[in-house]
Amino acid sequence: MHMPEGIVVREQERxxxxxxxxxxxxxxxxxxxxxxxxxxxxxxxxxxxxxxxYTVLVLVVFRVLWGFLGTRHARFASFLxxxxxxxxxxxGRAPAGVGHNPLGALAVVALLAVLLLQAGTxxxxxxxxxxxxxxxxxxxxxxxxxxxxLHRLNSDVLLVLVGLHVAAVAWHVAVRDQPLLRAxxxxxxxxxxxxxxxxxxxxxxxxxxxxxxxxxxxxxxxxKAAPDAVILLF
Numbered sequence: 001m002h003m004p005e006g007i008v009v010r011e012q013e014r015x016x017x018x019x020x021x022x023x024x025x026x027x028x029x030x031x032x033x034x035x036x037x038x039x040x041x042x043x044x045x046x047x048x049x050x051x052x053x054y055t056v057l058v059l060v061v062f063r064v065l066w067g068f069l070g071t072r073h074a075r076f077a078s079f080l081x082x083x084x085x086x087x088x089x090x091x092g093r094a095p096a097g098v099g100h101n102p103l104g105a106l107a108v109v110a111l112l113a114v115l116l117l118q119a120g121t122x123x124x125x126x127x128x129x130x131x132x133x134x135x136x137x138x139x140x141x142x143x144x145x146x147x148x149x150l151h152r153l154n155s156d157v158l159l160v161l162v163g164l165h166v167a168a169v170a171w172h173v174a175v176r177d178q179p180l181l182r183a184x185x186x187x188x189x190x191x192x193x194x195x196x197x198x199x200x201x202x203x204x205x206x207x208x209x210x211x212x213x214x215x216x217x218x219x220x221x222x223x224k225a226a227p228d229a230v231i232l233l234f
Contacts, residue, residue, distance in 0.1 A: 014189060015200050016072075016073045016194055016198070017074070017184060017187040018071040018074060018200060018202075018203035019187065019203040019205050020066060020070065020208035021063075021074045022185065024059050024066075028056060028059050028060070031055040031059065032052075032115070032158075032162070034052035035053055036155075038052060043127065043129065050134070054119075057120070057219065059212075060112055060116050061116070062208070062211055062212045066211065071200045071203065081102040081105060086103055089101060089103060114157055117154050118151065118158055121151040123135040124139050124144050125144065126148055127148075132229065
């Protein structure tokens, strides 16, 4: 009996990336792009720059927590490897793994760290004109200026990491014929690359929603508690 095409595809592929990982990944892409666009669009867009920065912060904190509380391949313990394994992978002596490969795992951690630093410093930064981050009133002018400089410098580091990430994904797709981009959309990889024992059965989406809501609420309460402040130009 002929089986529907959709069922055949599901049998040929296995789920490894849960829905929260995929959704948060693409939302971070949109939020970071919005941050850059609103930064260069002018001071009248600063409110949207703030909002997109809050979005990045909530999503990144969620992803860090999901690295301990999420599904199998979302957890740091499942894909982080030591320097020897990374070196062996670069020499072709270690397998890529089902989820992130050993080198890609380092890139994930680096991106999360840089994004967290970018969003965190933005909370205290100022533009030396009329706009400042919501936590500006909790630090003195000198510290805010230093954090602003770090915010700008880290922006360049983030741009480099994003460029390397995009280039690496493009290389794996075009040269090594690995459907990384498609996998981050569907959550699935070819069955021959994923042993049945390593496929995940569910996304644990309700748990992810609760974690995200708690993180967002914590940020909202902190924003409400932050003191009003006026930028000191002199």
